Amino acid sequence: MSPTLPVPSRSAPLTARRTEYRPGLLVLTFAGEIDALTLPILKRELAASPPGTTVVDLSHVAFLGLAGARTLAAAAELAGQEGGRLVVVASSRTLARLFRITGLAEVVPMFASLSDALRELLASGAAAC
Numbered sequence: 001m002s003p004t005l006p007v008p009s010r011s012a013p014l015t016a017r018r019t020e021y022r023p024g025l026l027v028l029t030f031a032g033e034i035d036a037l038t039l040p041i042l043k044r045e046l047a048a049s050p051p052g053t054t055v056v057d058l059s060h061v062a063f064l065g066l067a068g069a070r071t072l073a074a075a076a077e078l079a080g081q082e083g084g085r086l087v088v089v090a091s092s093r094t095l096a097r098l099f100r101i102t103g104l105a106e107v108v109p110m111f112a113s114l115s116d117a118l119r120e121l122l123a124s125g126a127a128a129c
Helices: 039-047 066-081 093-102 114-124
Strands: 015-022 025-034 053-064 085-089
Touching (some): 015 039, 025 114, 053 114, 066 085, 085 114
Parallel strands (some): 025 053
């Protein structure tokens, strides 16, 4: 009989930090894992985002499930319809690959670092009130 590996019953905790970089520009920084158990945290934070530009920083996210990717795509679409913008920071090669494979990279602008995202958004005037 082959040994069985334990199946995790809980996700790694997901934390969220909100930073208003300037009026009209919010940075949501997540840390942990985004899966079926922690997805409500992502949804809650995105729903509470004010109009304008939202940067979702996933630099400290170890795992992003497909439901999380779909949630980000829906939030980006909604932000666009409301005249805002949602972009993602994903420094992980795994997350970048997930974005490319799922087509999310075509819907949600992605940056390798928070500083790259802020520099481009401020230069383009996307964060103007």
